[in-house]
Amino acid sequence: MAYDPSIIEPRWQRYWDEHKTFAASDDGDKPKYYVLDMFPYPSGNGLHVGHPEGYTATDIMARYKRMTGHNVLHPMGWDSFGLPAENHAIKTGTHPRETTLKNIANFKRQLQMLGFSFDWDREVATSEPDYYRWTQWIFTLLYQQGLAYEGEMAVNWCPALGTVLANEEVKDGLSEVGGHPVVRKPMKQWMLRITAYAERLLEDLDELDWPEYIKDLQRNWIGRSEGAEVDFPVQGSECKLRIFTTRPDTMFGATYMVLSPEHPWVEELTTAEQSEAVKAYQAEAAAKSDRDRQISKEKTGVFTGSYALNPATDQAIPIWIADYVMMGYGTGAIMAVPGQDERDWEFAEKFDLPILRTVQPPADFDGQAYTGDGPAINSGFLDGLHVAEAKEKMTAWLEEKGLGTRKINYKLRDWLFSRQRYWGEPFPLLKFDDGSIRVMEPDELPLLLPEVDKYEPAGTGEGPLATVTEWVEVTDPVTGRKARRETNTMPQWAGSCWYYLRFIDPRNSERAWDPEKEKYWMPVDLYLGGTEHAVLHLLYARFWHKVLFDLGLVSTKEPFKKLRNQGMILGENGEKMSKSRGNVVNPDDVIAQQGADALRLYLMFLGPLERDKPWNTKGIEGVRRFLERTWRLYCDEEDNLSPQVQDVEPDQELLRLLHKTIHAVTTMTEDLRFNTAISQMMVFVNEATSRQVRPRTVLEPFVLLLAPYAPHLAEELWGKLGHGETLTYEPWPQYDEQYLVEDTVTVVVQVNGKVRDQLEVAVDADPEQVKAAALASTKIRKWTDGKHIVKTIYVPGKLVSVVVK
RNA sequence: GCCGGAGUGGUGGAAUUGGUAGACGCGCUGGACUCAAAAUCCAGUGUUCCUUUGGAACGUGUGGGUUCAAGUCCCACCUCCGGCACCA
Structure with a gap:
């Protein structure tokens, strides 16, 4: 036998699930850490290997922070209103909710196979009434603040999609989704007065720890x-x-x-x-x-x-x-x-x-x-x-x-907020004949989506809801007046404008979130997602957040303190992964062949998080080999703890390497430089493997370093080392400075900028003596003899530079 | 056109305060083990040149510059990627 992820991975996933290992508690004296992924739209295609890249990065942070004594909130949910399910409904008559729930189940299965440490008790879906009830409530707040209004104006009308689009959804005069032509058409539509917040949306960018180019995109967009x-x-x-x-x-x-x-x-x-x-x-x-x-x-x-x-x-x-x-x-x-x-x-x-x-x-x-x-x-x-x-x-x-x-x-315009669609949040309001409007009270919400026979747009520029007469034409139970409902629905961006707040208190049926919990968890400490949301989601969410802040409903000016973008995983040919190019890699297959730990590690090892990187099947085999080598470092042929693992004092060299590795993995993990952290772990395993005797005091901390990256393997090895429980909350190893400084260092000697010799010197050697030793070297003499020595520079611990003429 | 970002071996990428360019992985070459293969392990692997142990020259998109020393700093340019684009 040997390292077999197909056995150990499901086992640990079950363990974590049964023990609710990653459930976040809302109190306690630990410092909090809120790490969030941009939640996905659950498409029918399931995950491709690009998705888990970001999720792995946040998972590493979540697991790392738990080990450094933080109370970690790491939730996942579904941005589940959206066009594909509706288009599917138009074609097949299947209710979008049915399609959506099926796709969510598939996504969730795939995410769980990757061993992500989400707190699944906090799962939410924006298309569920329990959730959109509060999206509607926030809309009523916007309306009451005068920030939502109905206006007749020239809007972006996309005939092919049969709906209007926001400026942000139009690229080069074509719809961002599908690439259909867009024309200007005067229509009466709901608008959100985001322009009222233009100055603050611009100003507050300065204090955010976001990539500079994302801030620039927003600055340009606000213009x-x-x-x-x-x-x-x-x-x-x-x-x-x-x-x-x-x-x-x-x-x-x-x-x-x-x-x-x-x-x-x-x-x-x-x-x-x-x-x-x-x-x-x-x-x-x-x-x-x-x-x-x-x-x-x-x-x-x-x-x-x-x-x-x-x-x-x-x-x-x-x-x-x-x-x-x-x-x-x-x-x-x-x-x-x-x-x-x-x-x-x-x-x-x-x-x-x-x-x-x-x-x-x-x-x-x-x-x-x-x-x-x-x-x-x-x-x-x-x-x-x-x-x-x-x-x-x-x-x-x-x-x-x-x-x-x-x-x-x-340049920023008000946000066109209505769509001629079925699968979105209904507007929580009633329109009376005299043109007046009453927004619904919180206890009247949610306003449920009615069932419809057909999902096609009405064809008149109205959405499918216009055809449900008994839903549209009602008598207002409060005033007793005849009223009409709005037949447009909200755009997909609505639900994602505040989901990070719902995760804080996802099962609260009395209010959208508890203010105490909000104070504890906000802001989001690390937010990770793709660049495609640079001006859409990220600007809209900041806008809503500021409105909620002004109403005293949230305690921070900005929702996302630190933002990072993951790059795209390209196909093996270096092109964007897509069905039509035939270069899509399915994570299910990769996990079946190499295991989840190998996939996670490979996605991180490929290169810097924020860059686009091509997938390479050979590359993941290399990472798999590393995991197998690690397994053999700890285990014998029978998969028991190897007799080579002993309770002995490590030699200085190995101890140094361990501390150097702790230092490197710690700082690189903090900086999200996961690729270099992994290569340092590889260096460690290569060196440790060469030892016949493997001191337990060195091997134990290393398992903990590996744990955020390859959690299943680490848990398994931790067990083999004799520990009975999960290592999730084990303290992160500490490095000792004294092992980071070497006693002697190799100093290179340059003559006119070219390396000519090397010298072993004590780290604190006298500069004059080092210079003298350098000049005395026969290799150096060869280059300096007969020349005039202009000067000699010693950079302590690095090099001696001799300048001759 | 404007605003960002990037360009390093055969390849993905390291080098985060200017200080041994190419860590780590892939690929490739050779070897050990094996009846054989796979797996694993060991060694080598920037280019060119020299008679070897060993040396030398060149080398981070291009051309200049600063410096004892430049992938890293400055100037000019080329290519690729992303965003915005008649925004007054």
Whole structure:
């Protein structure tokens, strides 16, 4: 016999399960540690080997922290509302809940096979009424705060999916899911006022221990810019056209204005002669999909026939409409400054509009619009000032004259929060005939999803719920008035906005979570997941959390203190794993062949956690060999503790190696550098294996080091060493500094930067003596003889560098 | 175009304060064990060159620079990946 994971792994999994080894207690005097994975959508395909990468990393942390005396919360659940189950329902008529529960069972089975130390008593699924009842409750809070509103606006409509999408769900004018074209369509939809939190969402990023690039993505997405809003009087009218600009200093160069084709004043400003052209242009712009709009950057536009007065120059300037100005940003209108703006230059050239430079470009500048710094010219009282001062002076002037104000704008838009779907949270509200709305009280929740006959969208831009008349048209039991329910449902992101709070108190039927427990467990100490959620889930969740914070319902400003992203596991050919490429590796197969410990260890050994890494079947065999070698280090042929394991004093060298290994594994585990921690353990096992006698005092601590990484094997060996219980709560081994410093070190000797010799010296040797010894070496003499020694440098314990001429 | 990140042997990757580049694993080569194979163990393995024990030169995407010393710092550039993209 030998190491056989197929026997020991299920055995320990059963043990952990039966003993509830990983159940987290909500009290106690231990410091807490909350380590969380981004919970998965339970798809019908089951796990692929990419999933367990992140889960293994968090599991190592969870197990490590338990051994360092922490009370660890390590939960798992299901983001179980979502499109695939609904699409399956449309095709087969199977209720999405049925599909979802089946998939959850499969996911859970696979996760349990990997030996993850989740506290399964805290499992939640966002699609269960016990859970979404509270999602609905949070929505009512948002509504009461004025942060949820129904608005008629041009939304991202995806005809293929039959639903609207949030800005965050649209990439390059195509739906992120499925890659279908998206068009702008005016519709009445529920929106969440995330923009009210733009500044705080931006500001509070600074204090988070998150990867810098994720913070940058969010900063870009929020897109803060400082500038001014200025009113331009329209000639022959009382109207004042408000524009936003980040360059008030260039106002003397504003030679025309542009409105977005969707701007509400277009009709009013259009003269009779221009009416036809303007209408045609508006129709054309409306028909374009977002993708078309992005592909052709060729400037188009039409003159409205009206003029505005430039407040700086008092000159009349023409008002145009063009689709390079977006209705959704700023005021949907701009002052065009072709001299200092590339887009405006391009437009001005094409339509033969005047161009005036108001910033002096450098002498060697041969471009068109000049966007850099320089002294103001042609700008009246600003002349000679550089951009920053000119901006300041102009803004002050505008404010003084009552023509404009300082203004900060954000690219971030309000969050489109409704979907024309069945499989999502129903909105907990009633709409009365007079247009008023009543959100439901907590004791009326959950508002259950009704059963439907068909899961297809109604086709009219309404969701499937619209067809369930008896559910939609009700009499409000509270007021007795006739009312209609909202037929849209919430997007998938709703449930994941607060699940980390429910894990704290998952079975509470009185409230969403207990405030005391929340104070104890929050914030999440380590949050791990894929980069794909950088601006969606992570921004939405931060938003909800801040609202809950303002309501005094949570105790921290931010939910996730430390965030890390795992990379992708690529196929063996280096391409993204997918069915169509035929390079998918199924964890079930890998576990059957190599065991869960080998899979876990291999996923971690492959390379740095955050990088993309290709799968290699030979590679996992190497890790498996390491586990077998470890087994043989402890066990004899009969699988008993090897007689070579003895109660003897270890030699100094082995003791040093042990402490070096404890040190390395400890610091590398803390830093999530699991690949190098594993290679240090390999070094240890290789060296220890070469010993005929294996001191128990060295082998025991090593099992504990291995435990977070290969928990089944470690538990088994721990038992063989004579311990009766799980090692889950054994104290983590401590290293002793005295074994980390060597008595003697190898010092290299360089001559002009090239290594020429090596020297064994005492660690605390006198620098002058080391230098002298280096210079005396025959190998060194060969390079220095006949040369002038300019200087000799000694870096203690590292090297001697001799400089000769 | 703008903002990030990366580029190291045949290969995945080490080297986290500038100090022996290539730890550990895979692959490959040779050997031991075996009737044989598998498994396991041992040795070797950056490239080129020299007559060997042993040396030498070159070598971390490219070209410069700083330094006694550069994968690491500075300047310019190339390639790949991710994000944003007419955001005024």
